[in-house]
Amino acid sequence: MVTTPRVPKDADLRRADSLAREIFSDIANKWALLIIDVLGKRTMRFSELRKEVEGVSHKMLTQNLRTLERDGLVHREVYPTVPPRVEYRLTEPGLGLLTACDAICAWTQQNYTYINSARARFDT
Amino acid sequence: MVTTPRVPKDADLRRADSLAREIFSDIANKWALLIIDVLGKRTMRFSELRKEVEGVSHKMLTQNLRTLERDGLVHREVYPTVPPRVEYRLTEPGLGLLTACDAICAWTQQNYTYINSARARFDT
DNA sequence: CTGAATCCTGAACGATACTG
């Protein structure tokens, strides 16, 4: 992911390609990326995800998992037991997104201090 | 003033990475990433950005540019002319984020078709 | 041209209760 050749996004993201934009909106949001990130570690149950993804509500988690499942990024496995057991894991394409997501997480870690001081400077 | 109107956040406080989480929230959103992406091409004026970032409102563009400027990812250059002229460009750390952002854009394009069919399958 | 401020509506979100 070094200086990748500037892809001609003009045609894909900027123009009237509402689908690409919609997909982008689906994944470029806080919870979706955090879920992808957490699921990158291992397969997890709903309740586990609830704990791992700090601060997410039951509803938001469900909602985002549905969207990710619909987009084919997360696989949902239901075990017909009592009580119910549902496991989530990344699909192959989902793993690809994880890589991109990792880049952002790594960047955040690396620039943590810089941003913090930049904010302090700006707020004066 | 949109700064942290949150009250409890017990979980967040317990974790040392609440700042990282906040930074993550700043950049893991549709407009911020699109702006970074567009500014990756070249320095631009406010009005140019308005056209390039398809669908962004005047207000949202201003708001997001302020956040990015505060985080030190975008530099804002004001030319004291009449009429005013303001140019925006990525800073060095901002360029780093651009790389990560590119990964997501590239991924979106590569999985465009897959996601589209995955949705069709899910919606039945 | 840039951008701040105000108003207002619809979407996001949390809490709660209920089902299988």
Place this chain on the structure above:
DNA sequence: CAGTATCGTTCAGGATTCAG
């Protein structure tokens, strides 16, 4: 345990207006 539904609140975000 996992998921859905409803309700009430908060807030994001669009339109508009005014200022520099």
